[in-house]
Amino acid sequence: MIRFDRVAKRYPNGREALAALSFEIPAGEMVFLTGRSGAGKSTVLRLISLLERPTRGQVLVNGQDTGRLPPRLIPAFRRQIGMVFQDHKLLTERSIYDNVALPLIVAHTSLREVDKRVRAALDQVGLLDRLRALPLELSVGEQQRVGIARAVVSKPPLLVADEPTGNLDPQLSCEVMNLFRRFRDVGVTVVVATHDMQLVREAGLREIVLADGKLQDIHVADVPTLEVRR
Amino acid sequence: MSGYFARHLQALLFAAGRLARAPVATALTVLVIAIALTLPSSFALLISSVRSVSSDFANAVDVTVYFKRDTAIEKVQQLASSARGRSGVGSVKVIPADKALEQFRKDSGFGAALEALTDNPLPHAMDVRPTAGATSPADLESLKRYLSAWPEVELVQVDSEWVLRLNAILDLMRRIVLGSAGLLGVGVVAVIGNTIRLEIYSRRAEIEITKLVGGSNAFVRRPFLYTGVFYGGLGAALAAVLVWSGGHLLDAPVARLARSYGSDFALASPTWGQVGLLLAIGAGLGLIGAFLSASRHLARIEPRP
Incomplete structure (x- = not known):
C-alpha cells in the first residue's frame, strides 16, 4: 500500500528531514510510526498525503508515484486517504454533520448517499446524537472522534493519523486506538504517528522507529510475520 | 446531472x-x-x-435663404421662380418680411416690445425644400452654392447642418x-x-x-x-x-x-x-x-x- 524507496526530503530552509528512508507497509496492516520530535514522523505523513513531494527517491501510495502526480490530480489522490490530526482541523462554524460530510461533498456524492454515510460514520464513533452541534460544543475527545468520522466517511483504503491521541487522556486514547483497529479489521491500512510509547506497547503492532530522518528499527510485538518486502 | x-x-x-x-x-x-x-x-x-x-x-433638409434688407419683394418672387426651375428643388415658399415679423410677434412672446419698433428689422426670406432624391450633403452643398451666387442673397442656411x-x-x-x-x-x-x-x-x-x-x-x-x-x-x-x-x-x-x-x-x-x-x-x-x-x-x- 505504501512504499518508501530511498526517500530524502530537504525543506527550502535547508533542513534535511529524511535521508534515504526505505520501508514498506502492506495493505490492510496497522502500523505505528514512532521517534522523537523532529525525527521525521510528520514529514513521512506529509509525503504520504502529498502535502510535500520527496526531494529524492520514490514514494508509492496505492500504486501511485506521488513525485510524478500532476497537481490537478492531487485532490482525487487525497480523497483515497483519510487524515486525522492532533488538532482535529474541524470547521468551527459548521455543524458536526457538515464537517463529516465535507469529504463526500467535495467528491460530488449525491445528497442522499451523503446523508446515509455521514450517519453511519457518526454512528461508528458514537456521536450520532450530536450531529447538529458545533465542534466547540464538544469535548476534546468527541472532537477527535468527529475528525475520525470525517476521515473514514468516504471509506478510503488508507487512514493516516498524526498524533491522534496527543491531547487525550489514556482511556480516551485507548478508545481511539480501538476505533482504528476496527477499521484495520475491515481492510483499511492504518498509519499512526505517535510518541505515546505506552500506547504502542499495549497495542502490540508493528512499529517503524525513526531517528534523524532514518529508519532506526522495526519492532514487532506479537505479529510473527513481519515482511519488509523486497 | x-x-x-x-x-x-x-x-x-x-x-x-x-x-x-x-x-x-x-x-x-x-x-x-x-x-x-x-x-x-x-x-x-x-x-x-x-x-x-x-x-x-432627420428630414430637416430645408435650405433657408435670407435676402439683403433692400431687396424688393418682386425681385424675391422672380428669384423664387428661377429656383423652382432648378433640378433637385421640390418646392419654394417665399416668406415676406412683414409676414415673418407677424409670425415672430405671435410665437416669441415679445409682442409688446416689438410694437416699439418703427420699421421691420427682418429681411425677406424663402424656404427651399429639395426633392427627396436630392438631399445628400453634396447635393445640399451644390444647392447652397447656387443660391449664394445671387447678389441679392445675404445668407443661405442649411438646416441639416445643425442636425x-x-x-x-x-x-x-x-x-x-x-x-x-x-x-x-x-x-x-x-x-x-x-x-x-x-x-x-x-x-x-x-x-x-x-x-x-x-x-x-x-x-x-x-x-x-x-x-x-x-x-x-x-x-x-x-x-x-x-x-x-x-x-x-x-x-x-x-x-x-x-x-x-x-x-x-x-x-x-x-x-x-x-x-x-x-x-x-x-x-x-x-x-x-x-x-x-x-x-x-x-x-x-x-x-x-
Missing part, C-alpha cells in the same frame, strides 16, 4: 448565506458598485433620449461615456476582486481543510464566483433603481423646460431590455473580478498541517 446542479445550488446558497450574514459590509460593497454603474448608465440614457429627438430632425453638428456632439459625448464606462467597469472588477481577496484570506483555514480532504480548486473557487456574481448583480440592480428614480425626479422639470421651448422632449425611462443588459453587465463584471481574484489567491493557499 442532478449532482452537478446540487453542487452549484449548494455553492450558491452558501455564498448568499455569507453575504446575508454580513449585511453592512455587503451593502457598502454593493453601493460602491451601484454608483460606478449608475454614472455611465444614466449618461447613456440621456444621450439616447437626445438622439431620439434629433432623429426627428449634423448636434449628432457630432452626441457622438463625441457617447464616446466619452463609453470610455468612462470602460474605466468604471475596470473599477468594479477591482472592487469585487479585492473584496473576494479579503474574504478568501479570512476563510483561509476553511479553504485549507477543504483542500486537505480532497477539494479541488474548482470546488473551492465556486462559492467565491457566486459571491462575485451576487455583488455585481445586486450592484447593477441598485444602479437600475437609481437611474430609474433619478429619471423620475427629473422628468417633470425637464418636461416643463422643454414645453417652454415648444418641444415635447422627455427623458427616456430605461426599458426592461436595458435593465436586463445592465444586470448582465454587472453580474459579468462580478464574475470576472471574482474569477481573477480567486484563481490568483486560492492557488497560494495550500494545506500546512
Whole structure:
C-alpha cells in the first residue's frame, strides 16, 4: 500500500528531514510510526498525503508515484486517504454533520448517499446524537472522534493519523486506538504517528522507529510475520 | 446531472448565506458598485433620449435663404421662380418680411416690445425644400452654392447642418461615456476582486481543510464566483433603481423646460431590455473580478498541517 524507496526530503530552509528512508507497509496492516520530535514522523505523513513531494527517491501510495502526480490530480489522490490530526482541523462554524460530510461533498456524492454515510460514520464513533452541534460544543475527545468520522466517511483504503491521541487522556486514547483497529479489521491500512510509547506497547503492532530522518528499527510485538518486502 | 446542479445550488446558497450574514459590509460593497454603474448608465440614457429627438430632425433638409434688407419683394418672387426651375428643388415658399415679423410677434412672446419698433428689422426670406432624391450633403452643398451666387442673397442656411453638428456632439459625448464606462467597469472588477481577496484570506483555514480532504480548486473557487456574481448583480440592480428614480425626479422639470421651448422632449425611462443588459453587465463584471481574484489567491493557499 505504501512504499518508501530511498526517500530524502530537504525543506527550502535547508533542513534535511529524511535521508534515504526505505520501508514498506502492506495493505490492510496497522502500523505505528514512532521517534522523537523532529525525527521525521510528520514529514513521512506529509509525503504520504502529498502535502510535500520527496526531494529524492520514490514514494508509492496505492500504486501511485506521488513525485510524478500532476497537481490537478492531487485532490482525487487525497480523497483515497483519510487524515486525522492532533488538532482535529474541524470547521468551527459548521455543524458536526457538515464537517463529516465535507469529504463526500467535495467528491460530488449525491445528497442522499451523503446523508446515509455521514450517519453511519457518526454512528461508528458514537456521536450520532450530536450531529447538529458545533465542534466547540464538544469535548476534546468527541472532537477527535468527529475528525475520525470525517476521515473514514468516504471509506478510503488508507487512514493516516498524526498524533491522534496527543491531547487525550489514556482511556480516551485507548478508545481511539480501538476505533482504528476496527477499521484495520475491515481492510483499511492504518498509519499512526505517535510518541505515546505506552500506547504502542499495549497495542502490540508493528512499529517503524525513526531517528534523524532514518529508519532506526522495526519492532514487532506479537505479529510473527513481519515482511519488509523486497 | 442532478449532482452537478446540487453542487452549484449548494455553492450558491452558501455564498448568499455569507453575504446575508454580513449585511453592512455587503451593502457598502454593493453601493460602491451601484454608483460606478449608475454614472455611465444614466449618461447613456440621456444621450439616447437626445438622439431620439434629433432623429426627428432627420428630414430637416430645408435650405433657408435670407435676402439683403433692400431687396424688393418682386425681385424675391422672380428669384423664387428661377429656383423652382432648378433640378433637385421640390418646392419654394417665399416668406415676406412683414409676414415673418407677424409670425415672430405671435410665437416669441415679445409682442409688446416689438410694437416699439418703427420699421421691420427682418429681411425677406424663402424656404427651399429639395426633392427627396436630392438631399445628400453634396447635393445640399451644390444647392447652397447656387443660391449664394445671387447678389441679392445675404445668407443661405442649411438646416441639416445643425442636425449634423448636434449628432457630432452626441457622438463625441457617447464616446466619452463609453470610455468612462470602460474605466468604471475596470473599477468594479477591482472592487469585487479585492473584496473576494479579503474574504478568501479570512476563510483561509476553511479553504485549507477543504483542500486537505480532497477539494479541488474548482470546488473551492465556486462559492467565491457566486459571491462575485451576487455583488455585481445586486450592484447593477441598485444602479437600475437609481437611474430609474433619478429619471423620475427629473422628468417633470425637464418636461416643463422643454414645453417652454415648444418641444415635447422627455427623458427616456430605461426599458426592461436595458435593465436586463445592465444586470448582465454587472453580474459579468462580478464574475470576472471574482474569477481573477480567486484563481490568483486560492492557488497560494495550500494545506500546512
